Amino acid sequence: xxxxxxxxxxxxxxxxxxxxxxxxxxxxxxxxxxxxxxxxxxxxxxxxxxxxxxxxxxxxxxxxxxxxxxxxxxxxxxxxxxxxxxxxxxxxxxxxxxxxxxxxxxxxxxxxxxxxxxxxxxxxxxxxxxxxxxxxxx
Numbered sequence: 093x094x095x096x097x098x099x100x101x102x103x104x105x106x107x108x109x110x111x112x113x114x115x116x117x118x119x120x121x122x123x124x125x126x127x128x129x130x131x132x133x134x135x136x137x138x139x140x141x142x143x144x145x146x147x148x149x150x151x152x153x154x155x156x157x158x159x160x161x162x163x164x165x166x167x168x169x170x171x172x173x174x175x176x177x178x179x180x181x182x183x184x185x186x187x188x189x190x191x192x193x194x195x196x197x198x199x200x201x202x203x204x205x206x207x208x209x210x211x212x213x214x215x216x217x218x219x220x221x222x223x224x225x226x227x228x229x230x
Contacts (some may be wrong), residue, residue, distance in 0.1 A: 099128070108142070109149055124148050164189035176196075 105112050119125035120138060125148040127138040 096220060098143055100145065102127075102138045102140065105140045105145050109145060111149075119148055 100108065102113060102116060105116055109116065116125060122126045125140065126144040127140045130137050130139055
């Protein structure tokens with residue numbers, strides 16, 4: 093029998109799976125992990141086929157991958173949100189500066205008004221007509 097098909101003791105299965113003995117015993121009790129008990133007593137050892145351990149771990153590994161994928165997606169969202177927050181903070185700072193400048197302009201005294209100069213229209217005397225009385229006097 094090839095070595096990868098040799099049954100494992102519970103301790104060997106713990107080492108191969110990285111799970112605790114308590115977890116593997118729970119899996120055996122729930123039927124998730126198929127194991128063959130050697131002897132009749134509660135303290136007697138279990139023998140576990142590597143394929144059965146791999147099958148039980150497969151669902152655990154898939155769940156771990158799902159969790160890792162969720163963590164990755166959440167990390168990505170956090171990075172995007174942090175970038176958005178930074179951009180919004182820059183916008184707030186820019187708007188604050190604009191508001192402060194407008195408030196300074198509003199509270200500053202108005203500039204002194206220049207005296208308006210009026211220009212008179214010059215009329216030449218040659219173009220001025222003499223008026224004749226309308227009622228015949230004159």
